[in-house]
Amino acid sequence: MPLHDLVGGNAFYIGVTRRCSIAFPVLKGAQSGFVTAGHCGAKGMSTTGFNRVAQGVFQASDFPADDYAWVSVTPAWTATPAVDNGQGGTVPVAGAKPAIEGASVCRAGSTTDFHCGLIQQHDASIAYPQGTVFGLTRTTVCAEGGDSGGAFISADQAQGIASGGSGDCNLGGVTYFQPILEVLSAYGLELRTTAGNPPPPTTGTCTGYTSTYDGTLEAGKSAYQPQGLSYTTKITGLHAGCLDGPLGADLDLYLQKLIGATWQTVATADGPGPDEKIGYTGTAGRYRYKVGATAGSGAYTLGFSAP
Structure with missing residues (x-):
């Protein structure tokens, strides 16, 4: 065959x-x-x-x-x-680390091949006739009909899925992409990468969760997961989060929901040690986890599952 x-x-x-x-x-x-x-x-x-x-x-x-x-x-x-580079070759996909605003990013699509530009804004929205899409990233990369759904990549890191925009690749334009981490989390998917799949099994106390993210914190600092972004659930159900921190540190875990234009904390786990767990039944919406270091520093692992 x-x-x-x-x-x-x-x-x-x-x-x-x-x-x-x-x-x-x-x-x-x-x-x-x-x-x-x-x-x-x-x-x-x-x-x-x-x-x-x-x-x-x-x-x-x-x-x-x-x-x-x-x-x-x-x-x-x-x-x-x-990812097809438009010149008879490909760009390898090694991971999905989000690029910051101002970073270069390229798009591959079946109409206009490979074009590059800059990331302008995270967490943007665009109004289509069918309704508004939220949580997009705005770029200066051009696109045309048929490029929809294509790949946005920065160096060898997957960034997102081409959604839409304005202009064309003759005069230039603006295109938005849906961050890749959100769709992976929403559907329980693993990105195919050069590191091989499936990835090595997670070690530590936070095993068995749909999504797992690693990070490092200094005392008094905080970070948002997944990867500085958020995830969306369409139904009411259980949000389960597990934080595994370094011995001797005091880390806290917060589940936040976007209500209107404001992120509000809906569940908290702030015990005196490095390991925390959250179980929260919430309605459909956009969520994120905040990890904070009250004392101590070092690497942590966050595992979570969404409805």
């Missing part, structure tokens, strides 16, 4: 004529697939690849409010840790 590679930025088709672009190949357990924009297709829709070979099925799709989806593929397609 001929095999075909999934590569970020490559085309895929929904139906006869509708075309979008792959963002990043992913794994869900042993199942291969890819993530793309939610407005590209609805759950249950079938896809064909750039070569019109039968490819996969949309397993989940969110749009508007968010703009992401994931597609599972047949065994004929292999998830690769790569």
Whole structure:
């Protein structure tokens, strides 16, 4: 049986004529697939690849409010840790560390290939006729029709999924992307990376959680997870968080929810030691974890699962 590679930025088709672009190949357990924009297709829709070979099925799709989806593929397609560079080669995908505002970022798409620019603003929003999408990142990278769903990458770090914008690649424009960490968290996916998949099992006390993040804190400092961003849940359910800190430190854990335009703490675990756990039943919305170091410093691990 001929095999075909999934590569970020490559085309895929929904139906006869509708075309979008792959963002990043992913794994869900042993199942291969890819993530793309939610407005590209609805759950249950079938896809064909750039070569019109039968490819996969949309397993989940969110749009508007968010703009992401994931597609599972047949065994004929292999998830690769790569993004098409528009010049006959690829850019490797080593991880998903978010880039700061002002950093360079590039987009791969099936209409206009590979273009680069700068990150202008995190946590931006854009109003579409179908509704407003929140939590996007604004860039100076151009895009055109068919580039939707494509890959945004900074060096070798996956950044997000092309959502939409204005302008074109002749005159220039503005394009927004959906941060990759949010869709991975929402659907319980693993990014296909050059480090290999699945990743090594987590050690320590915070095992068995859907998402795991590592960080380092100094006394009196705090950090937000996942990776300075947030995650969205569509249903009411249990938010379970687990913090594993260095021996001798005093770390605290806070679960925050975006209510209106303000982040409000909805659950707190602030015992005297380095390890904390939160269990909170919350309604649909956007959430994030705050990790604070009251005393001591060092590396920590945060594991969490969302509804």
